[in-house]
Amino acid sequence: MISLQDSLAGAPTMPLKTGETPRERRPAPMIFLVVLWLSLLIAILSLLTLIVNIVLEGGSRFGLPLFTEYPASSPDRAGARPAILGSIWVIGVTAVLTIPVGVAAAVHLEEFADKKHWFNRVIELNVQNLAAVPSIIYGLLALAFLALIGVRDKNIVIGGALALSLLILPVIIIATREAIRAVPSEIRDGSLALGATRWQTTWRQVLPASVPGIATGSIIALSRALGEAAPLLLLGALVFVSFDPNGLLSGFTTLPIQIFNWTGRPQEGFHELAAAASIILLGLLLLMNGLAIYIRNRYQKRW
Amino acid sequence: MSSSADAAPMHLRATGQHQVAPEVMRPIMEVENVDVYYGDFRAVSEVNLDFGLNEITALIGPSGCGKSTILRSLNRMNDLIEGARVEGEIRFHGENIYGKDVDPIEVRRRIGMVFQKPNPFPKSIYDNIAYGPRVTGMKVQSMDDLVEDSLTRAALWDEVKDKLKQSALGLSGGQQQRLCIARAISVRPDVILMDEPCASLDPIATMRIEDLMQELREHYTIVIVTHNMQQAARVADRTAFFTAQPSEGNGDRTGLLVEYGTTAQIFEDPQDKRTEDYISGRFG
Numbered sequence: 001m002i003s004l005q006d007s008l009a010g011a012p013t014m015p016l017k018t019g020e021t022p023r024e025r026r027p028a029p030m031i032f033l034v035v036l037w038l039s040l041l042i043a044i045l046s047l048l049t050l051i052v053n054i055v056l057e058g059g060s061r062f063g064l065p066l067f068t069e070y071p072a073s074s075p076d077r078a079g080a081r082p083a084i085l086g087s088i089w090v091i092g093v094t095a096v097l098t099i100p101v102g103v104a105a106a107v108h109l110e111e112f113a114d115k116k117h118w119f120n121r122v123i124e125l126n127v128q129n130l131a132a133v134p135s136i137i138y139g140l141l142a143l144a145f146l147a148l149i150g151v152r153d154k155n156i157v158i159g160g161a162l163a164l165s166l167l168i169l170p171v172i173i174i175a176t177r178e179a180i181r182a183v184p185s186e187i188r189d190g191s192l193a194l195g196a197t198r199w200q201t202t203w204r205q206v207l208p209a210s211v212p213g214i215a216t217g218s219i220i221a222l223s224r225a226l227g228e229a230a231p232l233l234l235l236g237a238l239v240f241v242s243f244d245p246n247g248l249l250s251g252f253t254t255l256p257i258q259i260f261n262w263t264g265r266p267q268e269g270f271h272e273l274a275a276a277a278s279i280i281l282l283g284l285l286l287l288m289n290g291l292a293i294y295i296r297n298r299y300q301k302r303w
Numbered sequence: 304m305s306s307s308a309d310a311a312p313m314h315l316r317a318t319g320q321h322q323v324a325p326e327v328m329r330p331i332m333e334v335e336n337v338d339v340y341y342g343d344f345r346a347v348s349e350v351n352l353d354f355g356l357n358e359i360t361a362l363i364g365p366s367g368c369g370k371s372t373i374l375r376s377l378n379r380m381n382d383l384i385e386g387a388r389v390e391g392e393i394r395f396h397g398e399n400i401y402g403k404d405v406d407p408i409e410v411r412r413r414i415g416m417v418f419q420k421p422n423p424f425p426k427s428i429y430d431n432i433a434y435g436p437r438v439t440g441m442k443v444q445s446m447d448d449l450v451e452d453s454l455t456r457a458a459l460w461d462e463v464k465d466k467l468k469q470s471a472l473g474l475s476g477g478q479q480q481r482l483c484i485a486r487a488i489s490v491r492p493d494v495i496l497m498d499e500p501c502a503s504l505d506p507i508a509t510m511r512i513e514d515l516m517q518e519l520r521e522h523y524t525i526v527i528v529t530h531n532m533q534q535a536a537r538v539a540d541r542t543a544f545f546t547a548q549p550s551e552g553n554g555d556r557t558g559l560l561v562e563y564g565t566t567a568q569i570f571e572d573p574q575d576k577r578t579e580d581y582i583s584g585r586f587g
Binding site for chain 1: 378380383385408409411412415416418420422423424425434435438439483486487489490
């Protein structure tokens with residue numbers, strides 16, 4: 001029997017140079033690495049193809065008139081101004097509707113609700129499931145709601161915002177809960193031990209500490225709403241809007257719907273316009289996601 | 304202005320004998336027949352213990368003996384743990400803190416707490432101190448003076464007076480813990496509970512906290528949980544030894560108070576065999 005003493009005293013019993021291929025460079029690990037690289041390549045290439053394709057097709061139409069002109073029967077005179085303004089209106093109203101409600105719901109679930117109570121467990125399960133419901137269902141829900149309260153013309157800014165709010169509310173609740181959960185319990189204990197109430201602790205310690213997470217989650221959710229067309233189409237979103245939206249009850253169209261409309265036209269010029277509008281949409285999404293990443297890095301957790 | 308360096312020299316301090324606890328204790332808190340439960344599980348049973356005014360009392364014992372549980376019961380921090388329940392009476396200035404109509408918020412203001420891991424708020428040093436007075440609605444003539452006074456009492460003022468607006472998270476671990484002590488002082492408590500306050504600190508920072516505790520004793524009553532027997536011997540006037548014992552029926556272990564006396568008596572003349580074994584390092 002070889003004891004530890006023997007091997008330490010004498011020469012090493014196993015040479016470090018085995019004479020075989022190092023294990024990291026044998027076929028199986030190498031194949032695995034190649035598969036990983038290929039997967040990454042497919043993802044990046046398809047995104048690149050998309051962007052290059054859009055830029056090539058829509059680049060010639062991408063210019064000031066696209067931002068300032070109204071839709072028209074001729075592609076040469078048409079622009080996406082009402083769609084851009086409509087998107088901004090709808091997303092803005094959606095943000096105002098969703099963020100306070102979503103954050104408040106998340107605060108209740110995380111900080112105040114008795115997590116063992118069946119009622120809260122049901123709510124929790126539902127929020128998780130709602131996040132996975134197809135967007136068109138939310139369009140139906142908003143449609144039914146508007147019909148119920150007797151709104152006749154359902155293609156209005158507040159109607160669209162309502163549908164999109166329902167869509168992203170679960171996403172914001174989930175993101176906020178994650179952010180709140182990331183605040184260490186030591187911070188809560190420290191505050192409560194000084195004689196602060198639970199409400200003061202939530203309002204003055206937990207929420208400020210979770211703002212970066214809430215902001216990031218909200219922006220990501222809003223950028224999802226920005227790209228949605230299905231629930232708005234269900235509300236009867238107008239595809240030809242030649243006026244600027246000017247209020248909650250104003251008719252509207254959005255960028256995805258405008259793109260959808262132009263793509264369906266026979267003339268080549270409208271297809272180019274659709275591609276140019278897609279550049280705007282992609283740019284906006286990129287901007288929003290960039291902002292989310294910036295906020296996340298800027299306020300990195302320091303505990 | 305006092306700083307920790309002015310306190311009694313260290314060589315007097317390490318003997319464990321300089322603290323002459325008064326024969327007659329003037330209790331500020333009395334724990335009577337206290338059981339603490341978490342759901343059906345009894346974590347500690349039948350604890351009887353008095354804490355003397357302006358004394359430092361150490362709670363020692365092996366892991367799971369219930370010393371932290373008792374500590375958290377003293378300012379109703381246990382209320383925040385779901386299913387936690389205290390039976391018996393804990394009196395503060397003669398009044399049962401678990402009595403009807405007692406506001407736990409006020410209990411926590413009067414009986415402050417310092418935690419094992421320094422937990423400064425992610426705010427400026429100044430705002431860390433000002434937070435307690437602000438949320439408790441304390442009438443303060445000058446917040447600046449209160450901040451300076453609290454930091455001075457915690458022997459931190461000289462080190463931070465030029466960077467009050469900077470984040471408290473930039474301080475060293477030892478400084479953060481003294482900041483937490485200053486924060487606890489800011490709401491003018493009578494008692495400060497310390498849950499292993501030096502567990503995450505190096506020996507130098509630990510020494511500074513121990514020096515600070517001696518100064519704080521002039522104005523406050525301190526109850527400290529510590530795993531470090533030498534620390535108890537160095538700082539405490541009285542020491543309570545807890546242990547965990549299997550309860551009848553199931554495999555759960557329940558904490559109980561074995562012996563309580565002056566620190567000198569506990570360390571030099573323990574009356575219980577279990578205390579003696581623990582102190583001498585034969586167990587735990």
